[in-house]
Amino acid sequence: MILSALLTSVAINLGLCFIFFTLYSILRKQPGNIIVYAPRLVCQGRLQEGAQFNSACLLPTAGWVRRAWEPSDDEFISTAGLDAFVFIRIFVFSLKVFTFAGIVGTLILLPINYMGTEIRDNSDFQNKSLDSFSISNVNNGSHGLWVHFCAAYVFTGVVCILLYYEYAYIASKKIACFYSSKPQPHQFTILVRGIPVPPGYTCNEAVGQFFMEYHPSDYLTHSVVRRSSKLQILVTDGERLYKRLTQLKNKDDSPQRHRRDGFLGLFGHKVDMLDHYEKTLGNIADNVRIEQSSMAGKVTIMFRN
Template sequence: MVILFLFSILKKQPSNAAIYYPRPLSKRHPITFPPFSLRRFIPSFSWIPRAFRVTEDEILQTNGLDALVVIRLFKFGINFFTVCSSVGLLILLPINFGGQPASSDSYRSMDSCTISNIKTGSNMLWVHFMCLWFISLYGLHLLYREYSEILVKRIQQVRNLRHRPDQFTTLVREIPVCGEHKARGCCVDHFFSKHHPYSYHSYKMLYDGKDIEDLSKQARYVYEKVQGLRKKCEGKKHGKESDECRDDLLKITGLEEKLEELS
């Protein structure tokens, strides 16, 4: 009960969102919390009935197959130990308790509830044997059923997954320049098309981030310079200023060509 109290309180705190809502956060789904008030620190149990109404398909879609397997494991334990407890309490316990006469020394001890209270050679030992076989076969049946159902759900999940190229990507470094086309990408395409024709799909060149950052800074500088010249040219209208504006337009044209090369 204390654990349920703490769970219901902590899950309502925004600072614990990364613990209780990791999957929605990873998918960037908005999570709303009640405003700061005394209500956030009062335990609530309204989530318990809703938790029992959640279907396995909803768990599979929202939390994945691993979460569903864990829940099925708890259900398996409940089903198995419920049957074991029923067999033990309704069948084995009365047989063990009545295995010895009331005058026996073990009548008032815990041994009177165990198999040691049955006489040696008694036919009641066969009841224990049959119950053991029943529980073992029932456990194997539950395991087989759980395995079959989880296997089907796993196959369905694999079929529903979209093909993601990033899961089948190979990173290649130190690529030589193709002597024929003077390009590195051409060398990659020739190599994989020749040696891996059935598994090769496409390639994409990745460059050092520092070079891209330098090019981005140069492009930004040229763009700002073009904008400055345009504003300067708009302020000039007559005479000598018109000639200067013409020179600025030529500079703008050259800078725009350079900007296209950088982009």
């Protein structure tokens, strides 16, 4: 790739970014999109759906970019939540890393690479190959290679330091948010698997009796969570087969009731589809009862604060 092609690609991407910013500026002001761009504010009653449309909604504005940086971190957490705050901090951390890498690469590494003579390229500046700006152009045995090695170590160290402080900052906000909010039941809930059930007891009775006997002061309640994926598949197949059976009963065309039970109805013995569906539906009902009685369960247990 030559330098002019790279600059063209950069210009195209900047143009696309400008278009996307403009579209977002217009779409976010549409009354029907409020629930998409500000669902939390709608749920809290701070914004109302179904606002009246006006011509100002079609004019792009850039004021939202400035307002997006005005709120403090605490205000942002209270408005958008902790998960959105952590998501934004990922972008902030990435911006810091790429800013440092851009400064080091542009002001230090790029001139050293360009001043090398390992790659012979006599074309003008705009048509120069990008290899002339890479480490491939640094002469063998040149001291410029040590600059690359040192830059790699410095960059790694800076990234580690930024990660440490970013993690500490997010952790402090998470702890502050945890202590400032009311205790939630899921914060004192654990998941227990493989519970032995004594003969004559159900899983629900066994768990309740155990914790009421050994941990009566800490135990609050529990609920049994079962794996129902196979059961759901059987129920879905049964519902689909029941619809076919109902449609077949409502039709008076008797030839459609007799089909071959082979591949695509082209091979095999001829069977009465009405009887076939009824027998299959009965087998599915039996499998549903068996699956309901043999489902493996998990128990979520809630303790007092």
